[in-house]
Amino acid sequence: MPHYLLQTLIFQVLFLVLYDIFHKKDTFFIWNRIYLTFTPILSLIFPFIKIQALSTPTSQVYVSKLERVINTSSESLVVLGTTGPEQSPTNWWLVLYCLGVIVSLFLLVMKFYKLNILTSFSFKSVLKNQKIVTLPNSSQAFSFWNTIYLGDQLNAEEKKQIVTHEIVHVEQKHSLDQLFFEILKVVLWWNPMMYIYQSRITILHEYLADAAVVSTIEKRNYIEQLLNSAFQTQEITFVNQFFNKSLIKKRIFMLQKSKSKTIAKFKYLLLAPVIIGILSYTSSIEASSTITRSSIENSTNNIDESTSNFFASGEPICPNENSEYNGKLNNYLKLYNGKSSEAIVDIVSTETSKKVRTVYITQNTTQFVRNIPEGTYKLNVVYGKDYAEKQIDGECKAYFTNQIAIETNPNILDFKIVKTKKRINVPSYSLSIDLKNKNQKKTINEEATSSKNVNPKISKKVIKRGAEPKCPNQNAQYDTKIDNYLKITAGKDADVILTLTSLENQKVVRTIHVKTNQVYIARNIPEGTYEYSVIYGDDYAEKTIDNICMAYFKNVKKSEKGVPKLDYNTVRTKKGLNVPSYNLKLEYTPETKK
Template identity: 60%
Template sequence: MGVGISLLLLLFKLYKLKILKSVAIKATFNNKKIAVLPNSSQAFSFWNTIYLGDALNAEEKKQILLHEVVHVEEKHSIDQIFFEFLRVLFWWNPLVYVFQSRITVLHEYIADAEVITTIDKRNYIEQLLNAAFQTQEITFVNQFFNQSLIKKRILMLQKSKSKTISKFKYLLLIPIVLGILTYTACSEELNQSKDNDFEGSKNDDRPDYAALMISHEPKCPNQNSVYNKNLNNYLSVRNGKNSEAILDIISIETSKKIRTIHFFRNQTFFVRNIPEGKYKLHISYGEDYAEKTVDETCKGYFKNEVATEINENILDFDVLKTEKGVNIPSYNISIDMVKKESELPDESSEESNTIVNNNNSGGSEPKCSNQNSTYDKKIDNYLKITTGNNAEVIVQVFVLDTEQVIRTAYIKRGKMYFIRNIPEGKYKLNITYGDNYAEKTVDGVCLAYFKDEKANEIGEYTLDFTVIKTDKGYNVPSYNIALDFNDNDPIN
């Protein structure tokens, strides 16, 4: 509707112009077409025709003709028609009207500047001030008498052109800009050199870049890093507030490290251009980053290492071609150290709790009670468990038919935990509520339990993790459950 109305307005303007041309008296001036309008003091031009009212005196006609000839020779009407079509197509955009107004002003400046080279500028200004203005409402014509432009045109006529020597002042900007660019480039290079001056095997001092507190890929342990500049993928890693971290990206197929990143607290880093393949993450937590050479390979490490872990998730960066195009995988993950080593129970005791850090700060799958756990790394499913504030929870996932426990998870009060990569099958949950987590060995099997047990139950629902193939692809089941000691129906 907007385009239609705008087009009708344009056609109406053309019709009004046609009416004016039909009643005008045809004449010529310097091989230019003149249309003399009877009983009118209007003056404007369009395309190759100048429209001039016969009520204007001889002096006015002379100055106006000189002005409008410039519009015709410079083909200013092409600019105006172009903006008229833009107004039809983009009628809703105010910038089109602003730009057309600006180009109209520029046209008048150009014509005025040309005229005052042949006639007296003072007389020309007086003629602009004293004329009786009647403006035809056709936006695409070059109007001589336009009240909204007269003030701007007179002010522009009063200005003098910059002297040639003044123009050379702008040349001074060139060395200034070049100096700024050189200074900026040198500053960036200096910062990069600081980032890359890392502690080697013979230097135990803290590296200079630590003062910058920016996560990065250290130069020494990344000497043999591999990149694929054709792949615009990324791995976004967010480190928590509890510790610095070193993350090694390891290829599952070759077991080789392809990238090392050093994280400061509360920082996010994007690892980019990762080659196709499947990878796992080796993570170390600690303080005082350092580097050493082992078997001619530079490695990053912490002098005060607190904990290490192998992230259970497999990151598949293989590019997939689908009907909709090419799918280039990228991932966002968070890492953080859950507990410091001093906070863990003594492994030599009967009740040792060797908790492996995971991607959730409120739970874990204890190493001892998960010695016989099973995973299917090809299936990216999960069982999300959220606990209430009344008790800690131990969840055992067991096979419905054989009652074999495939996973044991320990979740604190009011926390959330994801059990991932669960093999296909049907399972039920053995749920224990209590406090004071511990472990013990019975008949050679490590069992997780609470010293202060409050309740134990078998979840009433069956969790079916069988992958289903559909017309739209694969349906990989995942579940969310909420557990709390006081709930009548703890599994939702």
């Protein structure tokens, strides 16, 4: 929704800039009226229009990167609560919008009330087949709908010219334009372009009426009357006021202006490339898609469908009515969706086959799913566009009316808490999903192969870089064809030395030294399964034992082995590759001291 609102605002600015530059000073008043009336509507409609010929085709090539985040901290008062449904948080943006609509609607009603009071306490008559309301002790003059309002202090000559002017407003139904923009201002109260559009249409109405009047009376006399006007006007924005001081100068200028040449109408053709450009943008598969309310025919299974709620992305209310949360577990699943398609992700328990959460993600969007109950889960991913919801056998389900692909992610996400004597490991995950183009036949990881004895000379730059000291990493192993990583975050109370050892041959493939309050990312780790050991301390040093260079701390605070094993084996599926990565948060606190 925010993207849709931004799109409409940009389109309206574009149309109005085009009007001010090319059409505002022309005397094609009827054409300009059509322009100002329809371009705001087009701006609201265009984001929903997607022309297939202008869209980018996609295919079902699935590539994901899985990152497991392991929070390691000292064991403290941690109580695991029961799992149950959790109410969705209040949408304060929606509340703010509704308050704005209520206030704007109230102001509009007050304008009608004020106009009704003027009508009720004034004398009514008919002049030239027009309903006239005479305002006592007033010199005002304006019209609304089929009624002309005249102050009783106006002289006969003024009334004659004013009535001729206001009859044009009445006959050309200018009040319809004003009411149209008043309604838009209620619905789009936050949009400044609605107020600017109304000001443009108001002065245009005066140009139309003035042009009609000077065709029947002397132009000079009419201009003199406008110059001599010193009347106050009624503060009702949707009435057509005759004596509006802020508009008189513009009206006189336009009255003295020569009629625009017919050839100038070709400037309206500039709308064509602008509209084509807008439709190309909205039809592009890379553009943020809009959420539409859609319906389908009842099938033999008696599907009862309900229209979708308007939201940008996240956990929609209806499909998550029976979702499960554990507010005392501070874990998360971070989902990033690429630019090619929207996605619906169902988080399904492998133990009970029950869906615990449904997540809708727009293109180029990251969504966090938090408070996931303990257990192991798999992900069912649907790619498509035009999000909707329906009831099947009493259960609300999310789906796409235009479905592109279905994928079951091969990764099993283990959200079980790992307890040790001194630590609690709370797993979280980061998963990237995307639907790639057919022409993108290779990915950065597609040629990834197991590499156990990579020549370290090839990766000298990597060995010298960052927190991987040269001496302990003389025999380190790298596979530059694999774009994986191990992200290490050290706490504030101790430096960290992490040693990554292969479980297959017990060789150390990487030694990493991370200082306090720093983050380091080790990359290009060969395929395999690893264990890691951690030393907390300070005063880093190196020593050689049996021709092997080792890193150590002169002041060791604690040593331990990591509980979870790090599986860096790339998972190959029919539709792509899953490349695992990990995020270790290593914190030494006073409670862990021996």
